[in-house]
Amino acid sequence: MDAILKPVAQRGDAADASLGRPTREQAEAAVRILLAWAGDNPEREGVLDTPKRVAKAYEEIFSGYFQDPAEHLQRTFEDVGGYDDIVLVRGIPFFSHCEHHMLPFIGEAHVAYYPTDGVVGLSKIARVVDIFAKRLQTQENLTAQIVDALDTNLAPRGIAVMLEAEHQCMTMRGVQKRGVSTITTQFTGVFRDDPNEQVRFMSLIRDTRRG
Incomplete structure (x- = not known):
């Protein structure tokens, strides 16, 4: 053992x-x-x-x-009826631990991409989030690692990732401010080059919150 x-x-x-x-x-x-x-x-x-x-x-x-996100992104599906628009998986719950104090930060991830040659199973995106979250992290690094894994393995036309989390290192110790959330975003490809795509991404996230 x-x-x-x-x-x-x-x-x-x-x-x-x-x-x-x-x-x-x-x-x-x-x-x-x-x-x-x-x-x-x-x-x-x-x-x-x-x-x-x-x-x-x-x-x-x-x-x-001890898990490799690439293993979950190897298989893609090309038979999607010619679909080539945005794929968004929103509201993925996650918990991670701050590498500075080893205290939890808990939140949601929203991940979108524009497919190139096929789409990946939706659950695989959630698994990628979990793999990186289950390491000592900063939220900024966690955001970048999710983007890097998707970009390396799927080569999509664009990626958008947004994380929103509450950090217990601010709640339980230090300034002890409850209810403060931290938001991080990163964009590549069409999302980075076209501000309208960023607005669309944010609007889709807001729409689900109103619902």
Whole structure:
């Protein structure tokens, strides 16, 4: 169960895959140290199994390091009746963790593209968002990584991505401002070159919110 797993090499990965992965026992020992540093007793009944639970939770919430988004974008469908207009997947929920404080930021992603030779399964776009979100991130980098993966693997005529999220590093600590959202956008191709396409993208997102 403690076999060394190598992170998938992707732009923005902080870890050097050649260093290997610590064992589960080492991860659990680190959690016990943090519990003691926080002021609790790692041998107390209520937190005795916390290191095991944290290690198991981290396997899930940071699983994106061991997944390659390209695998989900390889298959496209060309039989779409000649459709060549915008494809928008909006309101994709995601959660990620700030790389500065390891606290969550939670929000929605809106992803659109103009297909070139075919379309990709709609669920695959949501999977790409999840793969990058399940890594330590900044929202800006997360936005850019989603765009880069779609551009590299689909070569569409244009991509538009918008993320809106609330960061717990602002809510739980520091300035402690609840309800503050951060919006990031990135455009390529026809979306970058034609402001009207950006307006159309934003209008489609607003339309679903009114509904």
